[in-house]
Amino acid sequence: MQTDQYRGYTLWGHAILQEEDVLHQERFAGSGTIMRDSKVVVASGVLGVFDTDEDAESAGLSWCRAWVDSHG
Structure with missing residues (x-):
């Protein structure tokens, strides 16, 4: 989980481990x-499925910043 402070809000980016795919690779929502x-x-909600937990968390933080920018 990654966190950030942005325009008075606390943002959290989450990575949720998914079941391994047919190639036995871990994926993260x-x-x-x-x-x-x-x-x-x-x-x-789920923003997508990513190859790494870092990519999943970064997508979550990006979504949060965009939401704050459009509602702030």
Whole structure:
């Protein structure tokens, strides 16, 4: 899980381990959560499936920043 502070919000990028695919590779679903004052403001659904946990977390943080920019 990655976290960031952005425009007064706390952003979380999540990586959720998926079942191994037919090639026995681990895959990660990415999502994001936005909090303010210790309360959840909004959370995304699954944003996509990624090859690495870092890519999944980064996608979640990117979604969070875009949401804040469009609602701030």
